[in-house]
Amino acid sequence: MVTLMRKQFIIAVIVAALLAIAVTFGVKYAQQGPTLGGDFTLTYRAESFHFAEKAKPLNILYIGYAKCPDVCPMALSHTAQAIKEASEKERSKVQMIFISVDAANDTADAVATYAEQFNPAFIGLTGTKDQIDAAIKLFGASYMIEENKKSYLGYSIAHTDRLYFLDKKGRVRDMISSPRSSEEILQKIKELL
Structure with a gap:
């Protein structure tokens, strides 16, 4: 009888320990959540x-296209203003990266020039459709190209309207959806530096 109780006690202790370990790892995973982001390679002008x-x-990342009539220029303008208002020390630690998803129409030079119009330090990137798709997939972003006869381009692109704030490894530290004020962006820069 004593031996049976001892075995049951030992089993109960082992089960309790395993449950404690499972709960600890479960809580840690729930707090971390899934990780977005990562490393990618695209084209800047004629260089990798x-x-x-x-x-x-x-690093602040925005995904759009150079001929975008509205949300891209608005997001890039607000970001340019936020970076302009940041201190010199903050500006030295931040870079803005714009990725065009319009592989068929946005050349590497056109995307770089477009981004630089907002701030000469902004980096405009593009690549092949496969390269672009692989890069934006890391961030859970998407786009859809649609024929649009009412558009002066003959097409339009619906795309994720979000600023991603990345660490040096490309991991997403925070995001701002539909960025509509330089103040909000500047506050996020100060929080994350």
Whole structure:
């Protein structure tokens, strides 16, 4: 009888320990959540741009296209204003990266020039459709190209309207959906530096 109780006690202790370990790992995973982001390679003008080699302490990423009539210029304008209002020390630790999803129509030079119109330090990237798709998939972003006879381009692109704030490894530290104010972006820069 005593031996049976001892075995039951030992089993109960082992089960309790396993449950404690499972709960600890479960809570830790729930707090972390899934990780978005990562390293990618695209084209800047005629050169390969490898994120891991060019990353700063804080990187702001926006995904769109150079001929976008509304949300892209608005997001890039607000970001340019926020970076302009940041201190010199903050500006030295931040870079803005714009990825065009319009592989068929946005050349590497056109995307780089477009991004630089908002701020000469902004980096405009593109690549093949496969390269672009692989890069934006890391961030849970998407786009859809649609024929649109009412558009001056003959098409339009619906795309994720979000600023991603990345660390040096390309991991998403935070996001702002539909970025509509430089103040909100500047506050996020200060929080994350």
